[in-house]
Amino acid sequence: MKKILIMSTGGTFNKIYDPVKGEFIIDTESQALHKIAKKWLCDFEILNLIGKDSLDMNNHDRLELLATINQSEYHHILIVHGTDTMDVTAEYLADADIEKCIVLTGAMVPYSMDPVEATANLCSAYGYINALGQDGVFIAMNGLMGTYDRIKKDRFKGKFTAH
Numbered sequence: 001m002k003k004i005l006i007m008s009t010g011g012t013f014n015k016i017y018d019p020v021k022g023e024f025i026i027d028t029e030s031q032a033l034h035k036i037a038k039k040w041l042c043d044f045e046i047l048n049l050i051g052k053d054s055l056d057m058n059n060h061d062r063l064e065l066l067a068t069i070n071q072s073e074y075h076h077i078l079i080v081h082g083t084d085t086m087d088v089t090a091e092y093l094a095d096a097d098i099e100k101c102i103v104l105t106g107a108m109v110p111y112s113m114d115p116v117e118a119t120a121n122l123c124s125a126y127g128y129i130n131a132l133g134q135d136g137v138f139i140a141m142n143g144l145m146g147t148y149d150r151i152k153k154d155r156f157k158g159k160f161t162a163h
Helices: 031-040 059-071 086-095 115-131
Strands: 004-010 015-018 023-026 045-052 076-080 101-105 136-141 144-147 151-154 159-162
Touching (some): 004 059, 004 115, 031 045, 031 115, 059 086, 076 115, 086 101, 101 115, 115 136, 115 144, 136 151, 136 159, 144 151, 144 159
Parallel strands (some): 004 045, 076 101
Antiparallel strands (some): 015 023, 136 144, 151 159
């Protein structure tokens, strides 16, 4: 198995209900990832940064993500990201010509509401990054895996599709 860093940037995957505010908020400690890792009996390094809904992410956040990736000792990096701007971040990272293997994944439904989709997407991304034999930026969502420019969110169908 490859040594993989999981970077958690927030997104729906990590949303939890705050009964005081009466709304879903981003869990900046990524409890969902820790719960999954515990069930898998794996010891991941999980790095939490940004902690935003992807609609609130900006280029400063993407620059922080890129700098963290560049400074990381890890060659294989799995990024949990919100689905609404996953493609924007993926393209930003691809344009930086990083010589690492990066796979982005996320969830359309919070793990805290229904853990099945988030867990399935993380499993797919984890297996995919272990099988990949090349550097680049990839997306693993809804059972689809491929380069960032081929896997896109279809907002009308409410799922990711291959192009």
